[in-house]
Amino acid sequence: MRPALLAGCAVAAGAVAAAARRVARFRPVPVDTDPADAGGLDAAGMAERLGELIRIPTVSSRDPGAVDRAAFARFRERLAELYPHAHRVLELRVLGDGALLHRWPGRTDGDPLVLMAHHDVVPVDGQAWSGDPFSGRVADGVVHGRGAIDDKGSLVAVLEAVESLAAEGFVPARDVWISSGHDEEVAGEGARLAVAELRRLGVRPWLVLDEGGAVVRGVFPGVAGQVAVVGLAEKGRAGIELSVTDPGGHASAPVPGGATARLARAVLRVDRAPFPVRVDDVVLGMVDALGRAATPGYRALFAHAALLRPLLGSVLARAGREANALVRTTAAVTQLEGSRARNVLATRARAHLDVRIALGETVASTVERLRRVVDDPAVEVRVVDGEDPSPVSRTDNAAFAALTSAVRAVYPEAAVAPYVMVQASDARHFCAISDSVYRFMPFDLTREELAALHAADERIRVDALHRGAVFHRHLIRRL
Numbered sequence: 035m036r037p038a039l040l041a042g043c044a045v046a047a048g049a050v051a052a053a054a055r056r057v058a059r060f061r062p063v064p065v066d067t068d069p070a071d072a073g074g075l076d077a078a079g080m081a082e083r084l085g086e087l088i089r090i091p092t093v094s095s096r097d098p099g100a101v102d103r104a105a106f107a108r109f110r111e112r113l114a115e116l117y118p119h120a121h122r123v124l125e126l127r128v129l130g131d132g133a134l135l136h137r138w139p140g141r142t143d144g145d146p147l148v149l150m151a152h153h154d155v156v157p158v159d160g161q162a163w164s165g166d167p168f169s170g171r172v173a174d175g176v177v178h179g180r181g182a183i184d185d186k187g188s189l190v191a192v193l194e195a196v197e198s199l200a201a202e203g204f205v206p207a208r209d210v211w212i213s214s215g216h217d218e219e220v221a222g223e224g225a226r227l228a229v230a231e232l233r234r235l236g237v238r239p240w241l242v243l244d245e246g247g248a249v250v251r252g253v254f255p256g257v258a259g260q261v262a263v264v265g266l267a268e269k270g271r272a273g274i275e276l277s278v279t280d281p282g283g284h285a286s287a288p289v290p291g292g293a294t295a296r297l298a299r300a301v302l303r304v305d306r307a308p309f310p311v312r313v314d315d316v317v318l319g320m321v322d323a324l325g326r327a328a329t330p331g332y333r334a335l336f337a338h339a340a341l342l343r344p345l346l347g348s349v350l351a352r353a354g355r356e357a358n359a360l361v362r363t364t365a366a367v368t369q370l371e372g373s374r375a376r377n378v379l380a381t382r383a384r385a386h387l388d389v390r391i392a393l394g395e396t397v398a399s400t401v402e403r404l405r406r407v408v409d410d411p412a413v414e415v416r417v418v419d420g421e422d423p424s425p426v427s428r429t430d431n432a433a434f435a436a437l438t439s440a441v442r443a444v445y446p447e448a449a450v451a452p453y454v455m456v457q458a459s460d461a462r463h464f465c466a467i468s469d470s471v472y473r474f475m476p477f478d479l480t481r482e483e484l485a486a487l488h489a490a491d492e493r494i495r496v497d498a499l500h501r502g503a504v505f506h507r508h509l510i511r512r513l
């Protein structure tokens with residue numbers, strides 16, 4: 035064998051051995067945690083209390099006149115009655131029209147934990163519920179009704195934990211703040227007011243936890259076990275309007291290339307030129323965490339994810355609509371408008387684009403690219419509204435370790451995987467005052483249960499609700 039070839043073989047053998055070592059080391063990262071302590075928590079009682087809160091129809095609306103303010107006032111009163119020990123230790127602030135901000139003073143002045151929820155719910159109109167959406171019925175180990183998960187379930191899990199600890203005379207090591215918005219579902223002011231108040235008080239949260247991911251199973255290829263998906267960031271969003279104006283005239287004497295045709299061409303260009311795929315560090319972190327928990331074939335592939343970024347990107351982009359949305363900016367044409375009359379040429383044709391912006395891009399860069407893709411000076415590209423992607427929260431600090439440890443205390447088998455939320459949430463406002471804002475609901479939920487969020491037959495299993503309360507107890511006790 036010639037020396038060069040021999041050397042080549044040696045290098046190749048070395049690379050194969052290194053790859054094999056890499057795969058062998060590519061295992062779930064051990065987490066240091068105590069078993070969870072569920073002391074004082076009463077699953078049946080918390081189910082009844084959640085049921086009662088579901089029966090108070092705190093439906094939010096963009097039309098202030100349509101909001102049942104009495105229901106919101108009743109909700110706040112009932113909360114104080116249902117959780118007497120918690121309300122003995124909590125200092126309460128009501129902000130704006132009814133956002134709740136509670137402080138549980140801790141033993142030290144260390145930066146606090148902020149637990150977020152919201153107590154408004156989306157409407158039920160036009161949905162085919164199999165029973166009364168506001169029954170709050172508890173049957174066969176399930177609590178039924180609007181808000182069972184989103185997000186009265188989260189609020190109840192937090193308050194049950196605080197109630198049980200306060201009853202024991204426990205005092206947390208740091209302050210614990212509980213922020214519950216009254217208008218989250220209509221992108222209202224509740225969370226912004228809470229952030230403004232904390233800022234005014236000079237509070238820099240150590241860890242902020244809001245709704246978002248959950249503990250799921252069977253969602254990722256090659257991963258059979260439970261996965262706790264924790265949102266580290268949110269995509270940006272923008273409403274963008276494409277419009278073309280034209281002299282118009284009677285439809286009996288059209289001119290080729292009129293407003294509707296120009297607009298249609300622009301829409302097709304946008305549709306045919308998807309935004310570039312980008313595997314950001316959060317997606318890479320997700321693949322890393324999932325890969326370690328995957329079956330051997332997937333594990334061997336995912337162990338090299340960082341080296342295979344471009345390949346990974348194209349695999350994810352083809353792996354279905356949700357996976358595709360993780361790796362690129364998406365633009366959906368949601369509205370088209372032409373002439374109001376059937377026999378009159380459009381003087382203005384308009385398309386609305388609902389755009390979700392990937393990390394690393396901005397509203398400005400997105401519009402700039404859309405203009406290039408449309409490539410037609412006759413088409414006006416206008417931003418109706420928009421927000422850049424949120425910052426990415428840290429995973430290399432004690433706050434994330436505390437979160438991971440609480441997850442593993444309650445779900446010992448679960449892999450903890452970071453992800454990027456494709457929807458916008460209230461948590462983004464807290465990024466202005468904390469670098470550790472996580473979006474995670476400590477409930478194990480099935481695909482069907484997740485699909486009922488904002489839809490008919492929303493419900494939560496009592497054992498999932500109970501585990502959520504155990505999670506919050508653990509998190510608070512270990513601050």
Ligand SMILES: [Zn+2]
Nearest residue numbers: 152184185245
């Ligand atoms: Zn929600």
